[in-house]
Amino acid sequence: MTDDPLGLLAIAEEAARRAGELVRASGPGRIAVEATKSSPTDVVTAADRAAEELLRAMLAQRRPEDGVLGEEEGWVAGTSGLTWVVDPIDGTVNYLYGIPAFAVSVAVVSGRPDVVGGWETVAGCVYDVPLGQAFTAARGRGAWLDGRPLSRAPREVPALDQALVATGFGYRSERRRAQARVLLHLLPRVRDVRRVGCSALDLCGVAAGRYDAYFERGLHTWDFAAAYLVATESGVTVTGGGGRPPSEELLVAARDPLARTLAAELLELGADAD
Ligand code: LIP
Secondary structure: OOOOOOHHHHHHHHHHHHHHHHHOOOOOOEEEEEEEEOOOOEEEHHHHHHHHHHHHHHHHHHHHOOOEEEEOOOEEEOOOOEEEEEEEOOOHHHHHHHHOEEEEEEEEEEEOHHHOOEEEEEEEEEEEOOOEEEEEEEEEOOEEEEEEOOOOOOOOOOOHHHHHEEOOOOOOOHHHHHHHHHHHHHHHHOOOOEOOOHHHHHHHHHHHHOOEEEEOOOOOOOHHHHHHHHHHHHHHHEOOOOEOOOOOOOOOEEEHHHHHHHHHHHHHHHOOOO
């Protein structure tokens, strides 16, 4: 069994595409909400569970010694030192409402995925289900959108007041109140804000130049493990601010110097607290 990043990437992409086909097939008009999680608006659909089951079955067959951490079924440790980190549908509320912005995220990480800064992505795929596009990356080998390289080449990085910034909000109202306070102060200082509702596509969007920056508080490892490598292999800085790694506390992504400026501004505004 190879641990070569490109070999692992092939498995990640195949898994994400297969789960994506299942999610697409259970599309509009056939969506069943099965349960809620952290709040009444944090829903789990039948497709979330079926897609995660498919991912786990495929990975158990291909990589029996690896661990798996998934949004719906939690963490099953392995013996190989590698763990697959999967989000069967990132952007579940968009999927529920038929808004074409949701993705399957499949990453393989070394280290401890439950420890902030204790893991590193080796390979990952974010499969945009409605567009049928695949963002892929392998550590030290680069990042791609549908096989076309996402360039690391230095480019014009706007100042904060010219930056188009993507962001997102939590499922609990107290968290959204705190996030609204931050936005109240940040919005007059940037070009504009986009709230698309899928963190994996938001982060890959920075890598692809669709946004100049993205930040969010409250993300789980499965939301950003794959997109993190797509972004960093494309020359984007992904940080928690204040020299910290990205985590549930805060994730900020942009090319420098914008990443430094935005992270400092967000910490100043208390974006890493409720
Ligand atoms: C969602 C993220 C989104 C965030 C939502 C939620 P889910 O993930 O993609 O960026 O704003 O609160 O966390 O729940 O669809 O997997």
